[in-house]
Amino acid sequence: MGTRRRGEELEQAILHAAAEELRESGYPGMTMDRVAARAGTNKNAIYRRWPHRAALGIAAYRHLSDVAMPKPDTGTLRGDALEMLRQANETWSSPHGAVLRSLLAAAADDPALLDLMRERSGADTMDRAWLSLLERAVARGEAPPTAVHQRVAATPMMLLRAEYAMRGIPSVADEVLIDIVDEVFLPLVRGRG
Amino acid sequence: MGTRRRGEELEQAILHAAAEELRESGYPGMTMDRVAARAGTNKNAIYRRWPHRAALGIAAYRHLSDVAMPKPDTGTLRGDALEMLRQANETWSSPHGAVLRSLLAAAADDPALLDLMRERSGADTMDRAWLSLLERAVARGEAPPTAVHQRVAATPMMLLRAEYAMRGIPSVADEVLIDIVDEVFLPLVRGRG
């Protein structure tokens, strides 16, 4: 009873509560009052740690997310690329991805938040994964060395992202992923020979 | 003095006021009270016409936007593509584009609004313009006929969009546009031979 939580312990409790709220209600539904109530504390303790709701949202998302980057190795460039896209599609269409998208949407106006998001959304590791995938294809003689290029590597994910942005659907159809690989990514790799 | 505005006249006044607010303060800053005040009326008159803020936002955006689609014809595929991207970049980085982006961001959670947005964002006409640009390149012998493909046509704009989504910058650097054309679009077109 007398045991009043402090420091790290309380902080974790707040983050945990915020993460739960995020999962259940998305970012717009994550109100400070509800987080405080759920953590069994009050807004004071929250505002002492994070300057505003968005900061807490991002911190909570980070607390929620420790997704390992997939490292597909199917033996062909096409297989690897498809696998990467399928994994990403699954992640993005999961509740977890819904949280990410709703945070991104909320951060669209605020450059500072966008920065925080970018470094946490794993964009860099994602790019590296695609680059190494291309390098392996080059080693197998499947692709010209000039295909190993940052913008080429980023293209498929950007197309998938755009798909999500346009249609707000829960998930992108597999045919679209195949299309992205066969009609854009592979021709692009070939064309850089 | 006694002249009380009605019907069409009042509706236009409200839309005009809302559009101004959108331009000045973006969608988050467009509050119902301010629109009402600016239109010299009250919220009642607004809510009789639009069920909620988002509906008014979209209607106002539509009222604001009658941008003609550019039809570049520089004589080369590279020139046309770059010109298209530059025009788009200019539009998207203008106040007008800021409104569009802020509306899109706000609509990210709400599928119904996304639909309304999509039909107004001119995505279809945009795709047609890129397709005809590709067709002209084919006619000149600059590109293989198989390059005329919906997803190929949509790729450059999607990459530009993604650029805006990631970095919330006011405008994308010209080098990026050149990169998109030289490192992705042209190789892609070539690779489809």
Next chain:
DNA sequence: GTTTGCAGGGTACTTGACGTACCCTATAAG
């Protein structure tokens, strides 16, 4: 062991904004 400062807790408040309710009045249609 006592004091003192800091972090946690309770509560209430301010501010802005959406959306609604009511009631009065001008105006257009009959």
Next chain:
DNA sequence: CTTATAGGGTACGTCAAGTACCCTGCAAAC
């Protein structure tokens, strides 16, 4: 001339962000 309808004024109700105080337990310094 009467009357239904739409515009206008104003005041709410509600919710949520963020702030202000003040009290109290804890823990380290003395």
